[in-house]
Amino acid sequence: MIILENARVFDGHSAECAEGVSIAIEGQIIREVSEKPLSFPEAQRINVGGRTLMPGLIDLHTHAYASDMNVKRVDGAGDPYRTAHAVRMLGHALDSGFTTLRDIGGGDWSLSEALKDGLLRGPRFFYAGKILSMTGGHGDFRGPGEAHHTHGYCSCGGDANTLCVVVDGVDACLRAVREQYRRGAHCIKIMGSGGVASPTDPIWINQFREDEIRAVVNECMERRSYAAAHCHPPSAIRRCVDFGVRCIEHGTLIDDETAAFVAERGAYIVPTMAIIFAIRESGAALGMPKDSVDKLNEMFDEALAGMDRMRSAGVKIGFGTDLLGEAYIQQTREFLLRSEVFSPLEILRQATSMSAEILMKSDQLGSVKVGAFADLIVVDGDPLSDIGLLAQSGERLSLIMRDGEIVKNLLN
Known part of the structure; x- marks a missing residue:
């Protein structure tokens, strides 16, 4: 099990981000999302340090x-x-x-x-x-x-x-x-x-x-x-x-x-x-x-x-x-081009929960929620204020997780 703790979470939908959130990942799946510390003694723990965690x-x-x-x-x-x-x-x-x-x-x-x-x-x-x-x-x-x-x-x-x-x-x-x-x-x-x-x-x-x-x-x-x-x-x-x-x-x-x-x-x-x-x-x-x-x-x-x-x-x-x-x-230039028309929140939803809906996979993709696949990224900064953070080909991403597997980790 992996626990990502002390995260600021954009869940793929909400305009407001919850602070101090812990996410427990077991295998490929998000098993728990909590604003309280999670107690799993054998888990690998990664401190997100207040950065923005969001769906891949x-x-x-x-x-x-x-x-x-x-x-x-x-x-x-x-x-x-x-x-x-x-x-x-x-x-x-x-x-x-x-x-x-x-x-x-x-x-x-x-x-x-x-x-x-x-x-x-x-x-x-x-x-x-x-x-x-x-x-x-x-x-x-x-x-x-x-x-x-x-x-x-x-x-x-x-x-x-x-x-x-x-x-x-x-x-x-x-x-x-x-x-x-x-x-x-x-x-x-x-x-x-x-x-x-x-x-x-x-x-x-x-x-x-x-x-x-x-x-x-x-x-x-x-x-x-x-x-x-x-x-x-x-x-x-x-x-x-x-x-x-x-x-x-x-x-x-x-x-x-x-x-x-x-x-x-x-x-x-x-x-x-x-x-x-x-x-x-x-x-x-x-x-x-x-x-x-x-x-x-x-x-x-x-x-x-x-x-x-x-x-x-x-x-x-x-x-x-x-x-x-x-x-x-x-x-990733697509984020900047869309910002000429859309707000950061609208673009983030387009690239997460709405695209998952189009795929007919809303229960599994595009959201940070229990039961969804553990496809997650951690952003250095607040993409709800600055969508350009996502327009740098991953340079402002300190963690990338696909299907529960960590493919990039600059946090520890």
Whole structure:
């Protein structure tokens, strides 16, 4: 047993932090949270010294295998190179205080098992498998001069790339959803609109028909899971939520009316500011094609305004970054970018309890409470006053605990 004592606790929810708290961890689980000293003679005791103890951070929008800003080069890099990138990216995330990631496109059973078995360092790992894209959609990275794909899920490639699978029609969508769940996916993501990285679709285009989206959503519900959708323009956001999608990724160009609709439906949005600013500042230097950088620039000015509209409408907002290639080191920058719109308390909730709710894991993650997993960080200072403490890639974290295991400890 480990006891963390003399802690100032942000529990993932409350605006006020309890002082002088002791937390008992047994195995992987928080067994007791008390404002009185805990008496366990055989326990390992760590004095937190009045620092802020809080739930480990959650990033809901990552791509562990996305080893390059140019997504076509990701496919050509090969499995060993992509895995090597995943190793460094996952280790950096853990060292930055992220104890849980959701890989929302490309992550797989093999990487998940390697993390579980301790073959590499990294956060708790949820994954959506391959993203579903229609032909010519945001997940179809072929240029207009490239040949058709005809091979389905065969190992020679066909209509599947590292991050996505291309499907058209209800039957093909159902088959792809069932295949991703067979491979251990925790949720399913579809491409609901055009995007930045793909070569042949404008940002504004709505993708997939209603019957295709509803078929995917229904299959997810039967699995007691959920569907997420990549969407930038308001038309795509609204129709996906209307058709039953539970979580919108990005939502960059949302308008006031659509934000109110999303809030009324109780759906979630995971904005991703870090990748937007990374591409704006250095996308070309990091290998992103000019056409993609140009598409990003078209919507850049709306990025922070879109988050403000979500906030005003009362949309439930999760925390995500979507960083590709060398930009992975900017993960904690998301805290500073969001601080242009949100208060520190709002951002802390987004990165803990709200993201756990989106994962459908509120009983286990994102909170400091009895019965939750012991995924915890200790911050030197008060992030409720200065969110920038979390924006330094873990430098202001004196303790990181994942699943009851101490992975960093500067306290003793």
